[in-house]
Amino acid sequence: MTDLHLNIDCHRGDFRLRLDTTLAGQGVTAVFGPSGCGKTTLLRCIAGLEAGGEVRLGEQVWSSRQRSLPAHQRPLALVFQDAGLLKHLNVQGNLDYGVKRAHQRGLTPLAHEQAQQVLELLDLLPLLQRPVQRLSGGEQQRVALARALLINPRLLLLDEPLSALDTARKQEVLPYLRRLHQVYQGPMLYVSHALEEVVQLADQLLLLERGEMRAQGGLAEVLATLNLGDETGVVLEGTVVAQEADGLARLALTADGTAAGSTELLLSAPQAAIGDHLRARVLARDVSISLSRADDSSILNILPVQIDSLSADGTSVLLNLRLRSGGLLRARLTQRSVTQLGLQAGMSVWAQVKSVALAG
Amino acid sequence: MLLTAADWQAVWLTLKLATLVTMLLLLIGTPLAWWLARTRSVWRGPVSALVAMPLVLPPTVLGFYLLLALGPNGPLGQLTQALGFGLLPFSFSGLVLASLLYSLPFVVQPIQNAMEAMGERPLEVAATLGAGPLDRFFTVVLPQAKPGLLTAAVLGFAHTVGEFGVVLMIGGNIPAETRVISVQIYDHVEALNYTQAHALSLLMLVFSFVVLLLMYSLNRNSRLNFSLSRP
Known part of the structure; x- marks a missing residue:
């Protein structure tokens, strides 16, 4: 297993990043946190653009107390926030730049057919001869992604690849990012301060705050423990079991092994087909509680849950709810509602989910 | 034809000198500019000042000290004699050496400006794509500083063609050896030979205009920027 072992200690001016952890050797790990928390510094340390601490991928030591492999010898790829295309080369020239130098750092670039598949996936075939100055922001990021993928890196680092784009361009590039796993199976670190991107892309989550790690683990587990104000909520994953005539998809939530029952969720996903794996996001402020199942409500998703715990948060109360599938749900209620309903840990109640957003 | 054989000789010598220089x-200037653009050494200030000196010094001052240094009793003169090159003043080689110093800032500063404007990002990009330092210099720095x-x-070429003061001090006025166009024009004027002076001067005027025009049209986005101010 080629896990990424990190023991970072990096000073930059009066900022210090300290981190000692191991990241999964596959899937997408999101490095999440507010601006200035050290996300980018962490990526730069891993890439060798910044010195400080120990970095090891599997058995391969990239930097230790004694020595450090220079950036150009580390078998990774980094997609910069501003795409970082070399402006004296056209698109093809940019793509070739990394491929030509892959062997000298022990990488085998993608073979012709796979490379072709990457270019198709990112819709770059019509752009190959284009000077990079004549690309839109979204196109530039797609070229930067392809340039990184073609060298078939052992580790792919993405430094807020969407943050320099406006909302429309973000929506243009996001679907490409979601499809990356079709052509790249290695581990990926995705730095972002946008929760919306993280819940769509990440499998694992590493939360940074003021240069230190606050939480790490599976996306759903970590997210369910965070208080993110209005964005507090959970991510639920499941498989589409039915596509109804009115455009609603029936999602059977994936059980986590310890679960006894199953839970189904209705959500609007007209594009989804039976068997698709979907991820949905439910915000705590969109969940309300009733003691009995309301049959006269317009709310579609009314789920049986058990209250795990309650915690006061300012004037409101955050409830952690356990679904029958074993998954978690959170609800934000007023103190008064909690008192009126007499809610306590251990109670079985009904959760009314006002809205479910599809997230990848 | 208006130009005499001696004039043509001066033209040919000037072109030879300017091309070589x-x-x-x-x-010399490209690595020096790269060093100046990147270094954090304490020597950066003094070296920048030395390189820029010819911009402010009267050419005669530069020529005078070069004459002393390269002369039979000067340190450089003794060195060149010991190495078997003989004495450089009043020779084509001496002229080349003086022109190198005299035109250095005109070459170093535009390159340095271009390299500084490039920033760190393209180099980091190239590094993460597997390019080592030398590779980056030739495949990123040079193309982007074009x-x-x-x-x-x-x-550098135009400035060398136009030099006069330094040539008089170190080169003198030896046909086919150190008598460049500017000196030849001076000779013509001294001899009240205005027609010949006109012919050569007009040639220089047209040459300078064409060269600058060519550069501006090839290089529309950049400026003739060789300011002394440092950020």
Whole structure:
């Protein structure tokens, strides 16, 4: 297993990043946190653009107390926030730049057919001869992604690849990012301060705050423990079991092994087909509680849950709810509602989910 | 034809001098500019000042000290004699050496400006794509500094063609050896030979205009920027 072992200690001016952890050797790990928390510094340390601490991928030591492999010898790829295309080369020239130098750092670039598949996936075939100055922001990021993928890196680092784009361009590039796993199976670190991107892309989550790690683990587990104000909520994953005539998809939530029952969720996903794996996001402020199942409500998703715990948060109360599938749900209620309903840990109640957003 | 054989000789000598000096300056100036653009050494200030000196000094001052240094009793003169090159003043080689110093800032500064404007990002990008330091220099720095290099070559060439004071001090006025166009024009004027002076002067005027025009149209986005101010 080629896990990424990190023991970072990096000073930059009066900022210090300290981190000692191991990241999964596959899937997408999101490095999440507010601006200035050290996300980018962490990526730069891993890439060798910044010195400080120990970095090891599997058995391969990239930097230790004694020595450090220079950036150009580390078998990774980094997609910069501003795409970082070399402006004296056209698109093809940019793509070739990394491929030509892959062997000298022990990488085998993608073979012709796979490379072709990457270019198709990112819709770059019509752009190959284009000077990079004549690309839109979204196109530039797609070229930067392809340039990184073609060298078939052992580790792919993405430094807020969407943050320099406006909302429309973000929506243009996001679907490409979601499809990356079709052509790249290695581990990926995705730095972002946008929760919306993280819940769509990440499998694992590493939360940074003021240069230190606050939480790490599976996306759903970590997210369910965070208080993110209005964005507090959970991510639920499941498989589409039915596509109804009115455009609603029936999602059977994936059980986590310890679960006894199953839970189904209705959500609007007209594009989804039976068997698709979907991820949905439910915000705590969109969940309300009733003691009995309301049959006269317009709310579609009314789920049986058990209250795990309650915690006061300012004037409101955050409830952690356990679904029958074993998954978690959170609800934000007023103190008064909690008192009126007499809610306590251990109670079985009904959760009314006002809205479910599809997230990848 | 208006130009005499002696005039043509001066033209040919000037072109030979300017071409040689420009090529040497690009070879010396590019790494020097790269060092100045990147270094955090305490020597950066003094070296920058030394390189820029010819911009402010009267050419005669530069020529005078070179004459002393390269002369039979000067330290450089003794060195060149010991190495078997003989004495450089009043020779073509001496002229080349003096021109190198005199035109150095006109070559170093445009290249340095272009390299500084490039920033760190393209180098980091190239590094994460597997390019080592030397590779980055040749495949990223030089191509991206191309407008600066072009400006440097044109300015270095044109400035060498136009020098006069340094030539008189160190080169004198030896036909086919050190008598360049500017000296030849001076001779014509001294001899009240205005027609010949006109012919050569007009040639220089047209040459300078064409060269600058060519550079501006090739290099529309960059400026003839060789300011002394440092950020």
